[in-house]
Amino acid sequence: MSIEKEDQARKRFLLVCQGLFCLGRGSHGLLAELRNLKQQGVLPSELEIKPYYCFNGCSHGPNMVSYPDRVWFERVSPDNLTQVVTYLGEGIPATDPLLNQCRVIEVVRHRAYSDIKEELGF
Numbered sequence: 001m002s003i004e005k006e007d008q009a010r011k012r013f014l015l016v017c018q019g020l021f022c023l024g025r026g027s028h029g030l031l032a033e034l035r036n037l038k039q040q041g042v043l044p045s046e047l048e049i050k051p052y053y054c055f056n057g058c059s060h061g062p063n064m065v066s067y068p069d070r071v072w073f074e075r076v077s078p079d080n081l082t083q084v085v086t087y088l089g090e091g092i093p094a095t096d097p098l099l100n101q102c103r104v105i106e107v108v109r110h111r112a113y114s115d116i117k118e119e120l121g122f
């Protein structure tokens with residue numbers, strides 16, 4: 001495996017929707033808080049937090065996607081953000097039903113994963 005491929009294999013992303021609907025439900029503040037936590041060392045160093053501009057699951061936002069593990073969080077709020085952070089840091093799945101009720105239908109999720117793959121290149 002080339003060094004570039006090895007680096008890519010270690011890379012993890014949390015994509016935080018900053019599309020209009022998610023913004024209207026507070027995703028900008030959530031992104032700022034996640035960046036703070038990253039800076040404080042609460043989140044893993046290999047995790048990159050990136051804004052994303054709409055997964056097309058707008059009615060169920062704020063949406064976030066952990067990639068490449070493809071874990072989708074919906075209806076993220078300041079109250080349940082800790083569960084997202086715990087998942088990212090310790091791998092413990094979120095239990096808050098608001099976060100993972102899968103309201104965003106499968107076909108939309110698959111499309112989003114394929115767009116993300118194309119954008120990130122892996």
Ligand code: FES
Pocket residue numbers: 017018019020021022023053054055056057058059061062063
């Ligand atoms: S605005 Fe966030 S999914 Fe569309």
